[in-house]
Amino acid sequence: MSKQSKAIWSKNLFNLLVFALLFTGLAQMPIFKRYYLADIPGFAWTSDFYLNHILHYILATILLFWIFFRLGKFLRQGQRGIKTISPFGWAKIFIWAGIIITGILRVLKNQPNIFFSPETTMFIDWTHPGLVIILGLAALLGKFLRQGYFKG
Amino acid sequence: MSISRRKFLHGLAAAGLTTVLPSTARAASQGEELATLLDLSKCIGCGACVEACKETNAHKFPRPKKPFPRMYPSRVKVFDWSDKQDVDDRLTPYNWLYIQTANVTWQGKEYEINIPRRCLHCQNPPCANLCPWGAASKQANGIVRINDKICLGGAKCKNVCPWHIPERQTGVGLYLKLLPSFAGNGVMYKCDRCFDRVAKGLIPACIEACPENVQTIGPRDEIVARAHELAKKTGGYIYGEKENGGTNTIYVSPVPFDILDQAIEKGPGRPHLSPVPNSMAREENLAMAVLAAPVAGLAAALLTGVSKVSQEKQGDKDE
Structure with a gap:
């Protein structure tokens, strides 16, 4: 895989992760049942507060690892990187x-x-x-x- | 919470000394959790505690505005207890404590066990942990309460509570000022263990009013020790110590709780007495992973950097 397509994949996966966090975060509000999302076959889980809470924790763990890994790599550049x-x-x-x-x-x-x-x-x-x-x-x-x- | 020992002792004296452990004032002033012990063998089901709770907390009860806003979608139900304020055989927004009765036979002996039921004030309360709005919270003294100025009445607290304790009243609270037709549905109400009285150094009204001294309040570790002592002495059974990871309401009964659970009337506003595993256990375990993730990410970046440098050095040597 080329460096460019690797970067595109990485960006898309990151956006997907952020979307999943946003979704499970929104699921903490009692709205998905009220507004019929949980009634759609296969979507009943969206109104399970405990499940979405756990998913939010797991996704947050992945996001934190990702962000701090990227941060660590960036900081290796020192002052030069920060100035950009x-x-x-x-x-x-x-x-x-x-x-x-x-x-x-x-x-x-x-x-x-x-x-x-x-x-x-x-x-x-x-x-x-x-x-x-x-x-x-x-x-x-x-x-x-x-x-x-x-x-x- | 700052609390004057003198004031607390005043409450203690008013309660006839036996219902308050001596170390309660010190524990409360040091922000320690207070728990209550309910000796069910003493409860005669007179309802004095229910009456005292209603009278003392009347100023906190909802005063809904009618007509209620039209709610969308139409399947969102109105929860109106304002015309049924006298109901006292279940939990409602106007009745935060009621007596459950179980008529049972245990070891050849007949018992009538009366069980004062209200919020158990969990040590790690899911209602407070999962409230998305910060309306439900736990105080340092172990009281779990819902802020009626902030609550939007989404009833998530009721959904996640293993006993489904909080009760909703439509037509009251903050949601009326936001998007009353589209979000929220009133305010959730439940026992707040008379937080305002406790803050003044008094004891909860239900404890003070009880003619049989069914309840005792004190620091949690001492209450738990006392519950075990009582259970050992009477051959009794304990409920609430380990339920949902631990609560601040410990029942001691001469009859096992699974037998009581089968005999009591259960349903909306009438909680069960089944064993309850810790609702927050998975979150408690996963927390370590969340907290370790930033450190692991930085360490991984450092290690890949070191490995890259050593590979480059190896490459230079090979050349």
């Missing part, structure tokens, strides 16, 4: 960081011996999907303005 990041790229990186941090905090919160106050829990619960929406809007804006992570 565009301001728009930095904005998206910070949004991603927020999603990851709030996601990890939510996982910690779900552990039996870790306690977060009700206010902190609510802040995390609202920030995590809020940042996902902002990331979606930023991605659309990036397409529209033809802006990527890197300069040039």
